Amino acid sequence: MTSTATVRLHAVRKTYGTGANTVTALGGVSAEFTRGSFTAVMGASGSGKSTLLQCAAGLDAVDSGQITIDGTDLAGLSEHARTLLRRDRIGFVFQAYNLVGALTAAQNTALPLRLARRAPQAAAVVQALAEVGLAERAGHYPAQLSGGEQQRVAIARALITRPAVLFADEPTGALDSTSSAVVLAALRRLVDAHLQTVVMVTHDPVAAAAADRVLVLADGRLVDEITGADPARIAARLARGAVAA
Numbered sequence: 001m002t003s004t005a006t007v008r009l010h011a012v013r014k015t016y017g018t019g020a021n022t023v024t025a026l027g028g029v030s031a032e033f034t035r036g037s038f039t040a041v042m043g044a045s046g047s048g049k050s051t052l053l054q055c056a057a058g059l060d061a062v063d064s065g066q067i068t069i070d071g072t073d074l075a076g077l078s079e080h081a082r083t084l085l086r087r088d089r090i091g092f093v094f095q096a097y098n099l100v101g102a103l104t105a106a107q108n109t110a111l112p113l114r115l116a117r118r119a120p121q122a123a124a125v126v127q128a129l130a131e132v133g134l135a136e137r138a139g140h141y142p143a144q145l146s147g148g149e150q151q152r153v154a155i156a157r158a159l160i161t162r163p164a165v166l167f168a169d170e171p172t173g174a175l176d177s178t179s180s181a182v183v184l185a186a187l188r189r190l191v192d193a194h195l196q197t198v199v200m201v202t203h204d205p206v207a208a209a210a211a212d213r214v215l216v217l218a219d220g221r222l223v224d225e226i227t228g229a230d231p232a233r234i235a236a237r238l239a240r241g242a243v244a245a
């Protein structure tokens, strides 16, 4: 395998618990995520999707195998260096937007820079909000924004450090189909216009169809890879996998 990928996993194993209670969440997963690619990760509940994201983001230690972000091997880093890499090179969005209610969209977006003790440039904050189509909402508070708008602020907040990769764990899970479509379009645009690398866990074949390819996990292993797919085909392939598993 070459190491030109933004994110590379090689033979990653992750177990939880000990003895008879051991659960193999990832049973030897290898995958590459190249710059400017949009990958959806799907699979049944408990198949290891969130674990894959947490490990790839360095939030959870692996038992064995290798993870590199932008060519840097996570295992070779001190705890402090890993924290800095997570802060500066990795963006994360979750199903819950986790915005601070007392702060405006702009202030929420700037938060990671403030936490890193870097002075947020107003232009950079507006730029991040503009990339998700919310420049004119910079002064609004979360309570004044729809769910889809709040999630797009969360994406802008994840982008403010210009991360190498944006991990999204069910970013549309709490949204109706209209808001989901807007959030997915924003992610798609980040990939197409800014070559952002995006890895998104989702249960929704419609959301997965916004990606360039779909990786399917079953029992902690990659069992399928679908490209250029429409939602119906993704759903059919998933159903077939579930029957086969």
Ligand SMILES: Nc1ncnc2c1ncn2[C@@H]1O[C@H](COP(=O)(O)OP(=O)(O)OP(=O)(O)O)[C@@H](O)[C@H]1O
Residues within 6 Å of the ligand: 016, 017, 023, 024, 025, 043, 044, 045, 046, 047, 048, 049, 050, 051, 052
């Ligand atoms: N902290 C933990 N301690 C013990 N077992 C865990 C822990 N986190 C995850 N697991 C187990 O690891 C396996 C994979 O979990 P994971 O959350 O990655 O699955 P998932 O595909 O994201 O599921 P879902 O779609 O339900 O969110 C599951 O069997 C789960 O019970």
